[in-house]
Amino acid sequence: MTAACPIPNSRYSQIVLGHGSGGRLSQDLLEQVFLRHFTGATLRELEDQAELAVPTEPGARLAFTTDSFVVSPLFFPGGDIGRLAVCGTVNDLCMGGAIPRYLSAAFVLEEGLPLEVLDRIAASMAATCLEAGVEIVTGDTKVVEKGKADGVFITTSGVGIVPRARRLSIAAARPGDAILVSGPIGDHGVAILSVREGIDFETELQSDCAPLASLTRAMFEISPQIRCLRDPTRGGLSGVLQDIATRSKVGISIDEALVPIRPEVRAASDLLGLDPLYIACEGRLVAVVAAEDAERVLRTLRAHPLGQEAAIIGRVLSEDPGVVSMHSRIGGERVVPQLSGEQLPRIC
Secondary structure, X not given: OOOOOOOOOOOOOEOOHHHHOOOHHHHHHHHHHXXXXXXXXXXXXXXXXXXXXXXXXOOOXXXXXXXXXXXXXXXXXXXXHHHHHHHHHHHHHHHOOOEEEEEEEEEEEEOOOEHHHHHHHHHHHHHHHHHHOOEEEEEEEEEEOOOOOOOEEEEEEEEEEEOOOOOOOOOOOOOOOEEEEOOOOOHHHHHHHHHHHOOOOOOOOOOOOOOOHHHHHHHHHHOOOEEEEEOOOXXXXXXXXXXXXXXXXXXXXXXXXXXXXXXXXXXXXXXHOOOHHHXXXXXXXXXXXXXXXXXXXXXXXXXXXXXXXXXXXXXXXXOOOOOEEXXXXXXXXXXXXXXXXXXXXXXX
């Protein structure tokens, strides 16, 4: 009798530990899920690294960023963890003025994850890459035992090109500059909470999750005086304004009545004891713009599908460096403190 290793069954309906072995099941997963959706020529070479074209414009620079994504539930109104992972990395590149080009994607999969779920996530990532004009060029997959993860964790890294004359910085805000936001805040966080907590609205609130490359491109075409861009993810609008005030050594004043917030977000925040200023967005940006360009940038934002509800919400001050203040709806003035602790778990 001759001993033989069993041939693994490639027709699993869910993730098993063998999918992370580096053997036949790993190859099956690569071919049946990832290469079916991620169709770029560079990834299909299946090298241990990706060779990328470098910018040829004199003075252009490479931008590089990385982030990890965990969210519960994996699918939510307006998005899913796959779309979130692509948008998060693409938008971080855009906030530095870069033109996003390439992404890597690493997956930590929990044993027992249905393959249909992974397939939906990969399909969503592929569609979002197409929307953003980027390509996944390399990646990795690991499988952990059941109970050691929350379905799937994704880490994406991104490379983009910053044109020679473009220099944005969180330390570049100047007194007199205008503060703009590209749309209503808090949609992403509250959309996830509405599913998690069973909150019903008259209309379904959608996450704002979206890649911002086309929006920032339109802004740069119209104005060379954009000082700073930031996306209000963890920490929300307040966290971004705090960072700008601290790093630029300026004060910031915003008007509560001018900050766009949907009624559903305000109602859910009141119900749950949350402040919309601290709730994460995944498809919004905050811009610091020279005062003379503010109205022109605002018109450009509102002409774009992702910026139709944009608003000028405040200004940069010379006094009180490092302090963010808000003029309230009832006429008072209050300091907007930095977030202390964790307001919302697992939303980005």
